[in-house]
Amino acid sequence: MAGMDAMDLDSPRGAKRKADVLDDGNAAPRRIKALDPDVVNKIAAGEIIVAPVHALKELIENAVDAGSTSLEILVKDGGLKLLQITDNGSGIDKEDLTILCERFTTSKLQKFEDLQEIATYGFRGEALASISHIAHLSVTTRTNNSDCAWRAFYDSGRLAPAKPGQPSDPKPTAGRQGTQITVEDLFYNVPSRRRAFRSASDEYNKIIDMVGRYAIHCHHVAFSCKKHGESSTSISVPANASDVDRIRQIYGASVASELIPFSTSDDRWGFKAKGLATNANYNIKKTTLLLFINHRCVESSNIRKAIEQTYSPFLPKNGHPFVYLSLEIDPQRVDVNVHPTKREVNFLNEDEIIQALCEHIRSKLAAVDTSRTFLTQTLLPGGAWSTPDLQATASTPSKGEGSGARRTPVRPNENNLVRTDTNLRKITSMLAPATPGAGNTAASGSTAAPSANMEMVEYETVDRNPARCSLKTVRELRAAVREDMHHELTEIFANHAFVGIVDERRRLAAMQRGVKLYLVDYGRVCFEYLYQLGLTDFGNFGVIKFSPPLDLRELLSIAAEQEKEETTGKGAAGHGRDDDFEVPEVVEFVAEQLIERREMLMEYFMLEVSPTGELLSIPLLVKGYTPAMVKLPRFLLRLGPYVDWTDEKACFETFLKELASFYVPEQLPATSSAEDGGTEGGEETTLSAEIKSRRGHVRWAVEHVFFPAFKARLVATGSLMQAGGVLEVANLKGLYRVFERC
Known part of the structure; x- marks a missing residue:
């Protein structure tokens, strides 16, 4: 045994074989055997x-x-x-x-x-x-x-x-x-x-x-x-205990006293949801989520993250809620056999169901947000009110207190005062009204009556069942947006107060979050929102119909002629194409592409093109806002070279980005020549009635359509922050520190 080679001995079961054993050409391969049933x-x-x-x-x-x-x-x-x-x-x-x-x-x-x-x-x-x-x-x-x-x-x-x-x-x-x-x-x-x-x-x-x-x-x-x-x-x-009583016995009275019931359903996605969730008065260090899908206790990181994001505007920093959620989904849409312990399940339309559920919970929280309670200290014996005004506004005695008991008024710090009601007076109302014919709409844009600038368009509702999007590529694009989400910036948009438009030429607006003021490139933010809206409503867009239909080739010719003029003026290096491209060839090439793919364009994007080259309709993304139809020819022309028609995922992504660019509010000309770097005298240019009307419509839509939509649905991405789409320009607390040193 002493002289026996160590490699002649059998290695312990489960031990790794060394490299020289594996490389030995004489070693017989291990046979495959069935494991013992035990x-x-x-x-x-x-x-x-x-x-x-x-x-x-x-x-x-x-x-x-x-x-x-x-x-x-x-x-x-x-x-x-x-x-x-x-x-x-x-x-x-x-x-x-x-x-x-x-x-x-x-x-x-x-x-x-x-x-x-x-x-x-x-x-x-x-x-x-x-x-x-x-x-x-x-x-x-x-x-x-x-x-x-x-x-x-x-x-x-x-x-x-x-x-x-x-x-x-x-x-x-x-x-x-x-x-x-x-x-x-x-x-x-x-x-x-x-x-x-x-x-x-x-x-x-x-x-x-x-x-x-x-x-x-x-x-x-x-x-x-x-x-x-x-x-x-x-x-x-006990068997006859109610849901609230059961929660009170298990998790305590502090949770049970702050619960709000919720219940929602949607036949499109085949689900019903009900449960109990704490309001804004209650928060804990870690989210407690009791999740039951088809009465089975499961876990879902996606649902947990979405609920935490929904509660973040209502709770203090690092505060989390208690939520009991019972989700019933059509069994044919659920696969429960994906985990040995059935701890996780997969179900169809997960993104849509989570979004509908969180929007319902958000509405419930907003409805009871006024019920927040705060502890105050009663006035000490012998104390006195600081001012007669505060005496007059003292709160009435609470239940159980003596008639002489009063609550101590708390004087807030001025550097923490913020405007929380967007209907209050705004700074634009202090500007002088525009004189007739001057063309200055700085004040009237955001203070005019909604009926003056809102879109006067009648919408027709049709009985068409929403299409279920089960395309893997669309789900991957949605997941990419969620992975790039910037949580802090998303929270800022979800809790902002719109201040006003600053510069229409550079598409800048101001919004307030807490004691901070932000400058927003609403062009970039609208592009992000419209692209996400295209992914969310994929296959279920509205329709803008043209009556009579438009000539597709004529629209493409207008855009191609304009493109050629710009290319000739700037040089070939700027656009990466020859100066002498033939307009008819480009028009025919793009037109044939769109006509050839008209069935797919109609099914997914509601872009209807006839076999003879007539444009019958384009997608409707946003109600209450009409995109600039002057951008339509360029939008159609870009669908040829700028959309990747060879790959499904790239096709959907590039098409939706082109559609979002078409819908983004355009840059409007300055109201005076001085703003545009014109003459020193600052003579105001004469703007046509059409431009004035468009300016009013865009200003109204930015304030009453887009920014409310950002508050409710926008997922602000890291790329938006990196591109400088949002910039903090003022912090009330910081300004107070500066003034205190002066």
Whole structure:
């Protein structure tokens, strides 16, 4: 043995083979063998039963599936020593006890197609089988038509004797209707897994959290959970308790007193949602989300992030909400078989459902935002009011206080005062009104009556069912926007107050957030919003119809002639194309492209082109705003060379960006020659009535259409911040510091 080469010895099972062994040409390849069924079952059990709380979750779901109205849970050493659940459900027939713990034995699924309409918690028949391979499992059950209860013991999926030498058949015993499942010595044969648990108290806290979640969701079901050997229960919820009472018992009165109910549905996406969420008076350090999809407790990072983003404008910094959400989705749209523990599910139209849900919650929060309460200190004995005015405005005594008790008025710091009502007087109202014929609309643009500048267009509603967008490329483009989201900038837009337009030529506007003033390039921001709107409403755009139809080739000729003039004037280097391109060839090339793809353009973008080259309609993105039709020829011409028609994802992205550029409000000429760098005398140019009308429409749309839309729907991206789309120009607190030094 001493002279034997070390490589002649077999390596321990599971050890890595060294490189020289792998390179040995004489070594025989390892044969592939089927794993022992016991190993297979233990591997499967390790995937499904990760911790005691997962075993309990499976047992709770089985009990509720059996029609139980009362569940009693007993735990010892965090569930590792003992985990027992007793229910009063329908019980299990004696004949079924033989195969109860075999894998894939179930009463809820017959064929694979049944998964499309599965409405029960369990369906695969793996829970009890997995538990029996890693613990000592016993079942005591009695059905309604049985004279006695039956008790059976299981080991590795098969019936086992209660004691060595005894038969393994189920034994009759006394018992009430229902089922009692006892799990002892969990992970006794997987020591590495058992050693991984830190403490029994941590595992018990996880069990309490899971029991509490199901106790809140499972209406008309009583829950109780306690430690073995203790008389008091950790959770005790009666069957007739309401949702708010259940939350009060489990999470405390501070949560239950600030809950607001919500309920919404949408037949387009096939979902119903209801639940309870805390208002702006309550916040915690970490979001508590009790999420149930089709009554199954699951997790969803996308829903959690969206809810946190929805609450961020209403809560203090680092504040988070408590939300109980029950989401019911058409079973045919849900795939529950994507995770061994069914902790995660996939469902169709996830983005649309989350958006509709969060918009509803946001509206509920906004409706009760005026109910915020603040603690104040009562006036000390012998104290006096600082001014008579404050005495006159003192609040009335609160309930339970004496008639002489008053609340101490709090004098706010001037550097924290902000304008919170956009209907209050604005700085533009202080400017002198424009004289007739002067063409100065600086003041009238934002203070004119809405009826003067709003779009006087009649919209027709048609009975057309919204198309469901299931294209993978569109979902990827939406995901790319979410990944590039700038959270701080999105929050600024979601809570801003519009101040006014600063410069129409450079498309600059001012908005306020808190005590900070921002200068916004509304051209860039409108482009971002319109591109995102195109992704959100993909395949469901409105229609702007032309009557009579427009000649497509004539529009392309106008744009091509203009392009050639600009190219000739600036030189070929500026545009990357020859100066002497033939207009008819370019027009025909682009026209043929659009005519050839007219079916796709109509289906996805509502851009209708006839086979003979007539433009019948273009997409409608925004109600209340009409894009500048002078940009239409250039928009159509750019659809030829600037849209990648060879790749689906690139095609959708480039087309929607061109459409967004077409809809972006155009740069308007200056109101006077002095503003445009003209004569020193500053003589005002004579603007046509058409330009004046367009200026009023754009100003009204920016304030009343686009900025409110930014507040509700815009996902501000990091690229928008990098491009200088938003710039902080003033901070009230900083200005006060400057003035204090003066």
